[in-house]
Amino acid sequence: MSREKRPGGRTARNRSLVLDAVAAILLEQGFDALTVDAVAERSGVHRTTVYRRWRDVGGLLADSFDAAREDAWEPPDTGSLVDDLIAINRQVVAAFAEQPSVTQALIAASFRSAAAERALREFWEDRFARCGIVVTRAAERGEIRAGADARAVIVAACAPVFYELALMRGPAGADIAERYARMAASGL
Amino acid sequence: MSREKRPGGRTARNRSLVLDAVAAILLEQGFDALTVDAVAERSGVHRTTVYRRWRDVGGLLADSFDAAREDAWEPPDTGSLVDDLIAINRQVVAAFAEQPSVTQALIAASFRSAAAERALREFWEDRFARCGIVVTRAAERGEIRAGADARAVIVAACAPVFYELALMRGPAGADIAERYARMAASGL
Numbered sequence: 001m002s003r004e005k006r007p008g009g010r011t012a013r014n015r016s017l018v019l020d021a022v023a024a025i026l027l028e029q030g031f032d033a034l035t036v037d038a039v040a041e042r043s044g045v046h047r048t049t050v051y052r053r054w055r056d057v058g059g060l061l062a063d064s065f066d067a068a069r070e071d072a073w074e075p076p077d078t079g080s081l082v083d084d085l086i087a088i089n090r091q092v093v094a095a096f097a098e099q100p101s102v103t104q105a106l107i108a109a110s111f112r113s114a115a116a117e118r119a120l121r122e123f124w125e126d127r128f129a130r131c132g133i134v135v136t137r138a139a140e141r142g143e144i145r146a147g148a149d150a151r152a153v154i155v156a157a158c159a160p161v162f163y164e165l166a167l168m169r170g171p172a173g174a175d176i177a178e179r180y181a182r183m184a185a186s187g188l
Numbered sequence: 189m190s191r192e193k194r195p196g197g198r199t200a201r202n203r204s205l206v207l208d209a210v211a212a213i214l215l216e217q218g219f220d221a222l223t224v225d226a227v228a229e230r231s232g233v234h235r236t237t238v239y240r241r242w243r244d245v246g247g248l249l250a251d252s253f254d255a256a257r258e259d260a261w262e263p264p265d266t267g268s269l270v271d272d273l274i275a276i277n278r279q280v281v282a283a284f285a286e287q288p289s290v291t292q293a294l295i296a297a298s299f300r301s302a303a304a305e306r307a308l309r310e311f312w313e314d315r316f317a318r319c320g321i322v323v324t325r326a327a328e329r330g331e332i333r334a335g336a337d338a339r340a341v342i343v344a345a346c347a348p349v350f351y352e353l354a355l356m357r358g359p360a361g362a363d364i365a366e367r368y369a370r371m372a373a374s375g376l
Contacts, residue, residue, distance in 0.1 A: 054367030111296040163347035
C-alpha cells in the first residue's frame with residue numbers, strides 16, 4: 001500500500017504531507033491518537049485545510065486507501081500461473097513483514113471506522129481486478145481451462161496468507177507464500 | 189464460538205454470567221464500552237470478584253476464547269473430504285451470519301487487546317487441530333495421498349471464507365463455503 005509521492009502543486013503536496021502524517025500517527029501511536037488536529041499538527045498543513053478537505057478520521061483513512069489505489073501496481077508476469085501467484089503472495093508477506101507495518105495498521109483501523117472498512121474493501125477489490133490478468137494469461141497459454149473465476153483463484157491463493165498474517169498475526173512458516181499459491185494453482 | 193452453559197457451583201455460574209455480559213456489551217456497545225465495571229454491573233457479579241478473577245478487559249476477552257475452546261465441538265464426518273470441508277465452512281459462514289455476530293465482535297476486539305489476540309490465535313489453532321481428523325480420515329479412505337499437511341488443507345479451505353467475511357466483511361456470494369472447500373480439496 002505504498003504511496004507515490006507526486007510532483008505537483010500545493011494541493012498534491014498537502015495531500016502527501018497529510019497522508020504521511022496519518023500513517024506515521026497510526027504506526028507510532030495507534031488509532032486512538034489519530035485525530036484531525038493531530039494530523040494537521042504533524043503534517044504542518046493548516047487545520048482548516050485538513051478539516052475542509054478530509055472532514056474527519058474516516059475521510060483521512062479512506063483517502064489513504066484511495067491514494068494506495070492510484071499507484072501503477074501490476075501483478076508479476078513470470079510466464080507461469082503458479083509463479084505469478086507465488087510472487088503476488090510474496091508481496092503480501094513483505095507488506096506485513098515491514099516493521100511497523102502500514103498494511104496491518106490500516107487493517108486494524110478498518111475495524112474502527114466504517115469509512116476505512118469500505119475503502120479497504122475497494123482497495124482489495126481493485127487489486128483482485130488487476131490480478132485477474134495472471135489467470136487470463138494462464139488460460140491463454142493453455143495452462144488452465146478457460147473460464148476459471150479469476151477472482152476466486154486469486155483469493156484462494158492470497159487469503160490463507162492474509163489469514164495467517166492479518167488475523168492469526170503469525171508467526172507463520174517461511175514458506176506460506178509458496179505453499180498456498182501452489183495449493184490454489186494445483187486445483188485448477 | 190458458542191459457549192456451553194455448565195451446571196455447577198457459584199464459580200461456574202459467575203463465569204457464565206460474566207462472559208455473557210462481555211459478549212452482550214461487545215455486541216450492543218462495542219469495545220470502548222467494555223470495562224470491568226460495566227461487566228460487573230451487567231452480570232450482577234460483585235466487582236471485586238470480577239477484578240480478582242479476570243483482572244482487566246484483556247483477561248475477560250481471553251477467558252471468552254478459552255471458554256469457547258472448552259466446548260465439545262468436533263468436525264463433521266460426512267464420509268468425504270470435500271463434504272467435510274464444505275460443512276466446516278458452512279459453520280464459519282453461519283457464525284458470521286448471526287446478527288449481531290459474536291465471532292466478528294471478538295475478532296474486532298483482538299485488534300484492541302494483545303490478550304484477546306493471543307487467545308483468538310489459540311482458539312483457532314485448537315480448532316485446526318480438531319479439524320485435522322477430516323484430512324487423516326480422507327487419507328485412510330485413500331481419497332488423498334497420505335502425508336498431506338492437515339492444517340494447511342484446513343486453512344486453504346477456510347481462510348478464503350474468513351477473508352471474505354472477517355476482512356472484506358462481505359457481501360460474499362452464497363456459494364463461498366462450497367467454492368473454496370472444493371478448490372482446497374481438488375488440489376490434493
